[in-house]
Amino acid sequence: MFDVLYQHILKKVNITPKEWEFITQQCIPKKVRKKQYILQAGDKAEFSIFVTKGCLRSYSVDAAGEEHIVQFALEGWWIGDTSAFLTNEPASFNIDALEDTEVLLFPSEALDAIFDQVPMFERYMRLLLQGNYVAMHKRLVSAISTTAEEKYLRMQKQYPDIMQRVPQHMIASYLGLKPETLSRIRKKLASEK
Amino acid sequence: MFDVLYQHILKKVNITPKEWEFITQQCIPKKVRKKQYILQAGDKAEFSIFVTKGCLRSYSVDAAGEEHIVQFALEGWWIGDTSAFLTNEPASFNIDALEDTEVLLFPSEALDAIFDQVPMFERYMRLLLQGNYVAMHKRLVSAISTTAEEKYLRMQKQYPDIMQRVPQHMIASYLGLKPETLSRIRKKLASEK
């Protein structure tokens, strides 16, 4: 299961076998069954999480008790409550498994140690964050300035794999729509072609 | 004007005077007058921009000709069309000055050279990106799952300085609202207290 991460890193930067060994020693492999939590709001966000198999989601619950899905993570994705992880405040997001899932857990100190020992890992992380920044920027523009239908079409184009594996009402939540609205949009689109 | 950047870096990491000298040699100081463009959609996004004085905004124009403000940048902020900058595709955002402004321009090769020569600058950038990621995450959650009034209040709390320096209809655009709506929200809030 380490191999998914190894390949992911090699796509961005080169590291030596020794460095790779160091990295593997810093993290904790873990299996999570469907519906189990990896992080709950209020907990300390001890880990950054790399998914090697399966699918996770992070979501917040607002004052009215509504869930808002903020991110999905399939194989090869990082996920975590970055804010809580960095500031050491209690988590404000929940993370749970939508399928039986395997992950690598990186404690904060482990990551810092890796950044110090393996400079190319710091570059890997910077490149990841840059890519992330760009993706989130686009999602934000879409969220602020497009119709429900456009949001749906954009998501279908950008994350066809997620659309296939995740229940429809969660897609709706991710897009900031109600399940009924998404259902009607799908119906309309189906009838149009 | 370099000093704004120097202080900004020192808040995150330590660098030697030699390293700092190297950094200053890689960038191009520039003054931009109010209303002038620094980047226009369709152009090559040659630079990452650090603001040392004044205020910039980036915005996109949608198919219907509507402007959508995506970011403001005051002193001490980085701004640019990161996506276009990284991929070398034509810019899809415009960046112009809301006040007379002074900036430092970093060409792509300059940044890469700095990342190679000054490892702590790569860390500085990673830390910045992480902070950015967190901030944008919050903005996204707010955009997707709160009312117009909540968006306004949140912005007032997070960026009081921007609220003071930027015309109201631009705040509306940044929040994804119409100027009329923002005006009514302000009226209502004023009457409530």
Place this chain on the structure above:
DNA sequence: CCAAAGCATTGATCCAGATCAATGCTTTTT
């Protein structure tokens, strides 16, 4: 210094998407 442009405000309507409610699937659970 005056005309013109830009901006905030207010009023009157409209509409995309939310809300409320009911029905018939599929999965889980036991």
Place this chain on the structure above:
DNA sequence: AAAAAGCATTGATCTGGATCAATGCTTTGG
């Protein structure tokens, strides 16, 4: 295999924010 829970769909209605339109106040630039 039955009961229960979860999910997608459809219909009827409501509403927050958009749209359209008009007015007066500031900038700004010639």
